[in-house]
Each structure stands twice: as structure tokens, then as C-alpha cells.
Amino acid sequence: METALMNIKITKTTESRVAQFDENNINFARMYTDHMLVADYEDGEWKTAEIMPFGNMSMHPATTFIHYGQSIFEGIKAYKSEDGSVNIFRPQDNFERFNISAKRMAMKEVPEGIFMGGLKTLVDMDKDWVPAVDGTSLYLRPFLFATDEFIGVRPPTKFRFMIIMTPAGAYYNKAIDIYVQDKYVRAFPGGVGFAKASGNYAAAMQPTVEIQEQGFDQNLWLDGVERKYIEEIGTMNVFFVIGDKVVTPSLESGTILNGFTRASVMTLLRDKGIEVEERKISIDEIVEASATGTLKEAFGAGTAAVIAPINSLTYKGAKMSLPPQEEWSVSPGVKQELADIRYGRSEDKYNWMFSVEA
Numbered sequence: 309m310e311t312a313l314m315n316i317k318i319t320k321t322t323e324s325r326v327a328q329f330d331e332n333n334i335n336f337a338r339m340y341t342d343h344m345l346v347a348d349y350e351d352g353e354w355k356t357a358e359i360m361p362f363g364n365m366s367m368h369p370a371t372t373f374i375h376y377g378q379s380i381f382e383g384i385k386a387y388k389s390e391d392g393s394v395n396i397f398r399p400q401d402n403f404e405r406f407n408i409s410a411k412r413m414a415m416k417e418v419p420e421g422i423f424m425g426g427l428k429t430l431v432d433m434d435k436d437w438v439p440a441v442d443g444t445s446l447y448l449r450p451f452l453f454a455t456d457e458f459i460g461v462r463p464p465t466k467f468r469f470m471i472i473m474t475p476a477g478a479y480y481n482k483a484i485d486i487y488v489q490d491k492y493v494r495a496f497p498g499g500v501g502f503a504k505a506s507g508n509y510a511a512a513m514q515p516t517v518e519i520q521e522q523g524f525d526q527n528l529w530l531d532g533v534e535r536k537y538i539e540e541i542g543t544m545n546v547f548f549v550i551g552d553k554v555v556t557p558s559l560e561s562g563t564i565l566n567g568f569t570r571a572s573v574m575t576l577l578r579d580k581g582i583e584v585e586e587r588k589i590s591i592d593e594i595v596e597a598s599a600t601g602t603l604k605e606a607f608g609a610g611t612a613a614v615i616a617p618i619n620s621l622t623y624k625g626a627k628m629s630l631p632p633q634e635e636w637s638v639s640p641g642v643k644q645e646l647a648d649i650r651y652g653r654s655e656d657k658y659n660w661m662f663s664v665e666a
């Protein structure tokens with residue numbers, strides 16, 4: 309990390325905008341911090357990464373990702389503890405997943421020094437932008453796109469890696485109404501479902517608009533082959549509490565994003581002695597559990613919402629309602645424990661928090 313840090317060229321802004329930032333009134337993604345990181349790959353090597361004032365960039369109209377979509381990203385959060393220290397949640401995991409995504413899209417992997425060293429330096433420089441109010445955070449967005457100025461179809465040879473950051477407010481956890489999507493699919497075996505590829509988001513937009521027009525919040529995606537097994541909800545992993553067990557879809561199909569909120573939830577549950585099963589879950593099993601009253605809780609898990617409780621699931625015109633949240637006994641505790649670790653209120657016994665000052 310030392311050598312990597314020395315390799316970042318830093319140009320500080322002369323006009324910080326942080327005074328305009330009100331941490332009690334955060335509009336996610338409306339304001340970006342003072343600085344951003346840019347690193348280019350060309351002529352077979354990564355050039356020196358640069359941290360510079362946040363701003364626009366210009367681009368050749370034939371830039372390849374605009375046409376063919378070689379673009380991936382990550383979503384990470386940094387948290388401020390009561391003592392003012394700033395820590396990033398599990399960035400090493402995001403770094404590894406980032407390069408798994410890069411490989412699948414025939415893109416150059418980003419070196420650890422640029423990704424991890426860049427995050428650390430950038431967050432430390434802009435730490436006055438990390439809000440301290442409970443439930444808030446600084447959202448970090450690393451992304452990589454192909455920059456060949458060429459509309460011929462071929463694997464790209466030039467890339468740009470960037471990190472931008474925006475404050476995130478406390479997420480209002482209204483329980484969501486889910487549409488079990490049996491027409492469109494998000495991913496299929498052999499495809500790119502496991503990658504955090506921009507195109508996955510593009511392809512999910514229209515099916516989401518369609519169900520939101522009918523009053524639903526998110527799709528529950530079923531597998532692309534049989535439309536039978538549960539995969540994810542919207543852009544989150546999904547959990548169900550059935551009886552005294554917690555179940556979540558297993559990842560071996562390669563069609564589900566390997567989320568670290570998911571992994572963290574499983575770790576916390578198992579540590580409390582709660583049985584967690586990762587396996588195939590058919591929608592019929594959920595319908596059955598709902599009918600017999602053993603479906604106790606259902607929730608999404610992802611960096612943005614952390615835990616998103618589900619109010620109802622609608623499948624083939626029939627609505628299944630979850631018990632009221634006041635009766636939930638599993639997910640609220642996990643959510644609290646996760647928050648306590650992130651804000652430094654409880655011991656970081658799994659080594660999830662990465663200090664930007666150390």
C-alpha cells in the first residue's frame with residue numbers, strides 16, 4: 309500500500325464546497341465531494357492515478373463503452389464514528405468483486421494500490437463530507453469503463469478507472485411491496501448476473517418501471533431457465549425467515565450478485581446461533597410457507613438500503629402479506645448490530661472496518 313499511495317498525484321481544490329453541504333438535509337447523489345480519482349490504462353500499463361477537483365470530463369464520440377457498454381462499478385460506504393474517525397465497510401471485498409466483474413467484461417483489472425490506496429486517500433482528503441448523523445454515510449462509487457476511441461467491435465485496450473463520492477442520508481425503511489416477475493429475467497446461466505455490470509442495471513429499468521406503474525416497489529427476479537427459483541429483489545439480495553430458519557438463494561448458478569451485506573447478515577445470524585441455509589428456494593415454497601403461516605419475515609439486503617423489509621409479495625395475481633414488522637424478531641436485531649459495528653459503537657470483531665487514517 310505504501311508504494312501505491314506514493315504513486316497518486318494529488319491536486320487539491322482551491323474552492324472547497326463543503327460549507328454548502330448540510331448533513332441534516334442530505335439529497336443522495338445531488339452533491340459530490342470536492343475531489344475525485346482518475347487513473348487511465350493505456351499502452352499496456354496503468355498510468356499514475358490522480359486525485360483532482362471534481363468536475364466534468366470531455367470524451368471522443370466513439371469512446372467504446374458508450375457504444376458497447378463495457379462498464380462496471382461498485383458501491384461502498386464510509387461511516388463516521390462518534391470519536392470522529394472514518395472507516396470504510398469491507399472495501400477489500402469490493403475490490404476483489406470489482407476485478408471479477410472487470411474480467412467478465414474483458415476489461416483490465418485495477419491494481420490494489422490504485423483501488424484501495426485511492427479509496428483511502430480520497431476519503432481521508434474529503435472526510436469533512438462524511439456525515440455524522442446516525443444512519444448517514446459517504447457513498448463511494450468506484451467505476452471502470454473502456455475508453456478506446458473506436459467503434460469497431462473488439463476487446464478494448466484503453467480504460468479509465470474513477471472514484472467519485474456523494475453523501476448518503478438515513479434510508480427510510482418503509483416496507484416494500486414486491487412483484488414476483490415471471491415475464492422478464494435479470495440474469496441467466498452463462499450470462500453476467502454475478503458481475504456488477506452497468507448493463508444489468510440498464511436491462512432491469514424497464515421491467516421496474518412497468519411494475520412501479522402498478523404500485524409495486526421492486527421486482528423479485530426468478531431464474532431465467534424455469535422461472536421457478538428465487539434470485540434477487542431489485543438490486544438487492546433476498547432473505548426469508550421460515551419458521552426458525554433463515555434462507556437465502558445460493559450463488560452457484562452464477563446469476564446472483566455476491567453481496568457483502570448478504571454475507572455480513574449471514575455471519576451475524578450464524579453467530580447468534582440462528583440457522584441460515586443457502587440453497588435453491590422455489591417461489592412455490594414461499595407461497596406454501598405464506599399459506600401455512602411459517603413465513604415470518606422477508607427482506608432485501610444491499611449497501612444502499614442495508615436491510616429493506618418486505619411488506620408483501622404478489623405472484624400470479626395473488627398477494628401474500630408478511631406479518632406486521634412489530635412482530636419481526638430476526639432482521640431488526642441484525643440491522644442494529646450492523647449499524648453498531650459501522651459507527652464504531654461495538655467491537656469490530658470480524659475486521660470489517662477499514663480505517664482511512666491508519
Ligand SMILES: *Cc1c(COP(=O)(O)O)cnc(C)c1O
Binds near residue numbers: 544545569
Ligand atoms: C450491488 C448489488 C447487490 C448488493 O451487494 P452489496 O455488496 O451488499 O452492496 C445485490 N444485487 C445486485 C444486483 C447488486 O448490483
